Amino acid sequence: MTSLAIVDHPKKAAAFVADIDRAHWHDQSLWYVRIKRDKQAASLPEWELLRETASQIKANVVANLADYLEQFANEATKLGAVVHWARDAAEHNAIVLNILQSRGAQKIVKSKSMLTEECHLNPYLERHGIEVIDTDLGERIVQLAKEPPSHIVLPCIHYKKEEIGELFHEHLGTDKGAKDPKYLAEAARQHLREKFCGADAGITGVNFAIAETGGFVVCTNEGNADLGVSLPKLHIACLGIEKLLPRAADLGVFLRLLARSATGQPITTYSSHFHGPLPGGELHIVLVDNGRTDIAANPDFRRSLNCIRCGACMNTCPIYRRSGGHSYEATVPGPIGSILAPARDSAKYATLPHACSLCGSCSDVCPVKIDIHQQLLTWRKEIAARKQLKWSKRLGMQLTGWVFQHPWLYSTLGKMARWTLPWMPRFMLYHGLNPWGKQRELPSAPPQSFRELYAQRQKQQANGGSVTPQPSPHSPPSVYSASSKVN
Ligand code: SF4
Numbered sequence: 276m277t278s279l280a281i282v283d284h285p286k287k288a289a290a291f292v293a294d295i296d297r298a299h300w301h302d303q304s305l306w307y308v309r310i311k312r313d314k315q316a317a318s319l320p321e322w323e324l325l326r327e328t329a330s331q332i333k334a335n336v337v338a339n340l341a342d343y344l345e346q347f348a349n350e351a352t353k354l355g356a357v358v359h360w361a362r363d364a365a366e367h368n369a370i371v372l373n374i375l376q377s378r379g380a381q382k383i384v385k386s387k388s389m390l391t392e393e394c395h396l397n398p399y400l401e402r403h404g405i406e407v408i409d410t411d412l413g414e415r416i417v418q419l420a421k422e423p424p425s426h427i428v429l430p431c432i433h434y435k436k437e438e439i440g441e442l443f444h445e446h447l448g449t450d451k452g453a454k455d456p457k458y459l460a461e462a463a464r465q466h467l468r469e470k471f472c473g474a475d476a477g478i479t480g481v482n483f484a485i486a487e488t489g490g491f492v493v494c495t496n497e498g499n500a501d502l503g504v505s506l507p508k509l510h511i512a513c514l515g516i517e518k519l520l521p522r523a524a525d526l527g528v529f530l531r532l533l534a535r536s537a538t539g540q541p542i543t544t545y546s547s548h549f550h551g552p553l554p555g556g557e558l559h560i561v562l563v564d565n566g567r568t569d570i571a572a573n574p575d576f577r578r579s580l581n582c583i584r585c586g587a588c589m590n591t592c593p594i595y596r597r598s599g600g601h602s603y604e605a606t607v608p609g610p611i612g613s614i615l616a617p618a619r620d621s622a623k624y625a626t627l628p629h630a631c632s633l634c635g636s637c638s639d640v641c642p643v644k645i646d647i648h649q650q651l652l653t654w655r656k657e658i659a660a661r662k663q664l665k666w667s668k669r670l671g672m673q674l675t676g677w678v679f680q681h682p683w684l685y686s687t688l689g690k691m692a693r694w695t696l697p698w699m700p701r702f703m704l705y706h707g708l709n710p711w712g713k714q715r716e717l718p719s720a721p722p723q724s725f726r727e728l729y730a731q732r733q734k735q736q737a738n739g740g741s742v743t744p745q746p747s748p749h750s751p752p753s754v755y756s757a758s759s760k761v762n
Pocket residue numbers: 536581582583584585586587588589611637640641642643644645647
C-alpha cells in the first residue's frame with residue numbers, strides 16, 4: 276500500500292549538509308571506519324574467496340528458503356524453543372505482545388535488532404503499557420533522543436559527544452557539560468545495569484540462524500544481548516526469514532566477514548550462540564516475513580536478501596556519508612536500504628535509488644557480493660516505468676534523451692559549454708536551479724571533447740607521431756579554485 280508521505284531525500288539531505296561542520300565530521304568518521312575495513316580485508320589473502328563463498332551460501336538459502344525454514348523450525352522446536360510465524364509487522368508485534376502479556380512481563384530489555392525497528396515494535400509495546408529499554412549504547416542514546424537509528428551498526432554516528440553529554444544530563448542526571456566518553460559510558464552502564472536487573476524479559480534480534488541445528492547467533496560488541504537474556508527467564512528472538520544459514524560449518528565464513536566489514540574488527544566481541552531456552556526458562560523465536568518472500572520472488576532484487584547488515588555499503592557511500600542516515604527516512608538507510616525500501620513502497624521511496632552516484636563502491640565492499648549499484652540502476656528504470664519520478668526529473672531526462680539522440684546538437688552544446696563555462700560569473704553557475712553546485716564545485720571545463728581528442732590522437736598516430744596532450748586554451752578562472760566544498 277502506498278503511504279501518503281513521500282520521502283524527499285534531496286530536501287532532507289540539503290538540511291543535513293547545511294550544517295557544514297557536522298556533514299564534514301560525519302563523512303570523515305565513516306571514512307575512518309571504511310579505512311579500518313580495508314586494512315582488515317587486505318590482511319586476509321582469502322578475502323575474495325570468503326566473499327564468493329558467502330554469496331553462494333546466501334543464494335542457496337534464498338533459492339531454498341521454505342525448506343531451510345522448515346528444517347530450522349523443526350530443529351529449534353526439538354531444542355525446546357517455541358517457534359512462531361509472522362506474515363508481517365502487525366503479526367510480529369501482536370505475537371510478541373501476547374507472549375509478554377500472558378506472562379505478565381512489564382519491563383523489557385532489548386538488544387539491537389533492525390527487524391524490531393522495521394516492525395516499530397517499541398512504540399507498539401509502549402502503547403500497551405510495556406517499558407522497552409534498548410540496551411545497545413548507541414541505540415539507547417537515540418532512544419533517549421526519541422529518534423530512530425541513523426546507521427544500522429553505528430546508530431548514533433550523527434551525534435557528537437557534547438550532545439550525548441547534554442542528553443545524559445537531561446535523562447540520566449550526569450554533570451552538566453560533561454563530555455568525557457569514559458564518564459558518559461560509565462553513567463550509561465550504571466543506568467542499564469539497573470534496567471537489566473529489573474527486566475521481566477529479554478528481546479534480541481538474530482544475526483545468523485542455523486537450519487541444521489536450530490540454534491542461532493547474536494553478535495554484539497557490548498555483551499548486552501547475553502546479559503539481557505541471562506537474567507530474565509523469558510527470551511524472545513525476532514528473526515527475519517532471510518537470516519538463515521544451512522549448516523553450522525557456514526557460520527565461520529560469515530563471522531569472519533561481518534565484523535571486518537562492519538567496524539574493521541577481526542571479530543565481534545561477543546558472538547553468542549543460543550540452542551534452546553535456559554534451564555527453567557522459555558525461548559520464543561518469531562520468524563518474520565514482512566515482504567521478504569515477495570523480494571525473493573523477484574529475480575531483479577532477490578540478491579538484496581543476501582545482506583548481513585554489516586553497514587559497509589553505508590560507510591563507503593559518498594551520498595550516505597554526506598547526507599546522513601535520517602535523510603533516507605527508512606529503517607535501513609544507505610545503498611542497501613535504497614533497494615529494500617522501494618521494494619515495500621516504490622512511490623513513497625522513489626527518490627532513494629537516485630541517492631546514488633553509481634560509483635559502485637558499495638558493491639566493491641559488500642561482503643556477500645551484492646551488486647548493489649546495479650540493482651539501484653534497475654530500480655531507477657522501474658520507478659520511471661511506473662511514472663513515479665518527479666515531473667522536474669522526468670522533464671530533465673526527456674530533454675537530455677532528446678539531446679543525446681541528436682549528435683550535432685550534443686556536440687554544439689558541449690562546445691558552447693566549454694567556451695562559456697570558464698567565464699561565467701559564479702552566481703550564474705551556483706544557484707537554486709543547479710543542484711550539482713550545492714556543496715561542491717563543478718569540474719573545470721576540458722579544452723576538447725572526447726571525440727576531438729580521439730580524432731586528434733588517431734591523426735597523430737597515423738602520421739607516426741607521439742600523442743601529446745593539448746594545453747587548455749582557457750585557464751580555469753579563480754571561481755573554480757575558490758572551493759567551498761564539504762570535502
Ligand atoms: S548490502 Fe552488503 S555491505 Fe551493505 S549492509 Fe548488506 S552486507 Fe553489508
